[in-house]
Amino acid sequence: MNMAVEEDPLLTPAEVAGLFRVDPKTVTRWAQAGKISSIRTLGGHRRFRESEVKALLEAASEEE
Template sequence: MRLKRTINRPLIIDGWDFSPEQLLSPGDVADMFRVGPKTVARWADDGKLACVRTLGGVRRFSRQQVESFLSDGA
């Protein structure tokens, strides 16, 4: 069986990079903001943080967006 070679391109959603190598788990984001993972989930539900979901339904966040929020003090 021959596998197809894919070209890795950035996945940009609403201006944020959601490429696989740029994704953070809710726990990672929670650690960065010093809050609990449930708070991060609430921020996503409220639209404060954009997220994508894995096939298993787990949220993943854009490192670029999270770091932007941290540096802006949001």
């Protein structure tokens, strides 16, 4: 049984911050407030799904 599931790449808070042009701490606050979902690594670091980040980025650009 071949499970060829393409996984969504994960981004660091710094990478997300670069896309939104904000400080990485702002991205962490968004995650704590529930504005963006995050995944915790075994080491306790936050990671964000690329597809969700891109969808939020597109939505933000449409509002402008």
